[in-house]
Amino acid sequence: MNSPTAVSKAAVSQSGPSQADATPATAEAPQNLYRPLTVLRSEVLSPEMLRLTLQGEDLSPFDTLDNLHVRFYVPVDLSLPSEWPTADEEGRPQLTKTQGANNVTTRYYTIRRLDVARGEVDIDFVTHGHAGPASNFARAAKPGDRCAMSGPCGFSVKPADWYLLAGDETALPAIARLLDSLPSHCQGSVHIEVSRPGCEVVMPSHPGLPVQWHYRNSNLASSNSVADSPSAAHEESGLSDLPQALASIRFPEQPDSGFIWVAGEYELLRRCQAAALADRNWPKERLLGVPYWRRKADN
Ligand SMILES: Cc1cc2nc3c(=O)[nH]c(=O)nc-3n(C[C@H](O)[C@H](O)[C@H](O)COP(=O)(O)OP(=O)(O)OC[C@H]3O[C@@H](n4cnc5c(N)ncnc54)[C@H](O)[C@@H]3O)c2cc1C
Structure with a gap:
């Protein structure tokens, strides 16, 4: 016992x-x-x-x-x-x-x-x-x-001059905190998936790391408020173009100067990593990919 x-x-x-x-x-x-x-x-x-x-x-x-x-x-x-x-x-x-x-x-x-x-x-x-x-x-x-x-x-990013930060809205608080703290000389990009237009959150502004938004349901109107209908933003769960966007990013020639951080829903993470890393030979020690939650069949 x-x-x-x-x-x-x-x-x-x-x-x-x-x-x-x-x-x-x-x-x-x-x-x-x-x-x-x-x-x-x-x-x-x-x-x-x-x-x-x-x-x-x-x-x-x-x-x-x-x-x-x-x-x-x-x-x-x-x-x-x-x-x-x-x-x-x-x-x-x-x-x-x-x-x-x-x-x-x-x-x-x-x-x-x-x-x-x-x-x-x-x-x-x-x-x-x-x-x-x-x-x-x-x-x-x-x-x-x-x-x-x-x-x-939990762990964080490693020191680098170039960052790719990506994830869904559960990763947004970590990305925002990283943007608050990364040195201003850092370059790269930030990609965040939310439900639909209107669900973006004000993010810290970093001179070298612009934020790009991706939508699971880009055709839905942006009228619901969390107070009126807290679950409305999640009623539809389509696929965003986030993995394709990551696949088209130009990575630094010296991986030691870069770091990739991806977090969010399990399947999204899997698709993002597969798309971003295909044929790149990116070293695994310059990547942190963390599943934050898993969508069930009924959601
Ligand atoms: C290291 C780490 C850091 C995290 N940081 C944050 C954070 O800062 N903010 C944040 O919101 N989340 C964050 N998450 C994710 C959060 O822990 C999960 O979403 C968690 O499951 C929410 O718990 P719950 O009690 O609301 O739902 P649960 O009881 O865990 O799940 C109930 C149902 O809700 C579904 N579900 C869970 N999360 C979501 C979601 N995001 N969207 C749609 N359906 C969902 C599940 O699939 C399940 O069917 C983090 C996770 C990890 C591992």
Whole structure:
């Protein structure tokens, strides 16, 4: 029989069935520090994304560009009381029951902005309409609601002069944070897939890394608001031209001076990598491709 500690560690390392499919090999936890958070405010970013600004204490260990992500803790069922983890002596999360049994589960998210002095962290959520606990929590969140995070985890880009950054809207917060931080001499391009025109999000402006948008449903009107119909932006899920766009990009002749970062839905990632890398002989150590989630047959 597992000791309580072993059970707790195992439980915390899981994140629910659908997320487990998409959990990247790269999202190991260099640190695993637990921080209770409360919702300060929410802001609609687009018809399919909203930002939660959360408040917590001692956020400085999360202020790193080497590990951009966290495990985000939310209630499984918003109508039931939750028994939240506590931190052990080393700050790691401890659950008293198997994850889920205490009405708390985790999903991976990206820290979009951190203000250590104010104790604030921004996380940008895709508000998909498929009844996921994290998306549900974000849509219903109001000031004072409780949640938590642990980490930081995941890897980032390697130093380079040329970057190709690409992904769907789940990758958008990481891409935005990278654009905030990459040196101004860097060149390259950024390619982001969203549902349809009108779902773009204001991105940081980088002098050498212009952003190009790609649409899964380029013929859909851009009228839905997240408040009126949170799932509307995801009702159609066509294919964008993102893989073809990546295939046509001119890569640097010296791969050591470049780095490719791609993240998002599993099949999209597979198609992007296949298209971008075909016949290029691009070294795998100059590439980070991470599946962030997986579309099911019914979505
Ligand atoms: C390292 C990492 C960083 C990530 N950062 C972010 C981030 O900053 N912002 C963000 O929004 N997501 C991010 N994701 C993706 C996010 O973790 C998943 O989308 C997660 O499944 C959402 O959890 P949920 O509880 O809402 O849905 P789940 O309970 O996991 O899934 C419920 C259903 O929703 C579907 N689904 C899940 N995600 C989506 C989606 N994006 N669009 C349409 N359908 C979906 C699933 O296929 C499933 O059918 C990240 C993932 C990883 C691995």
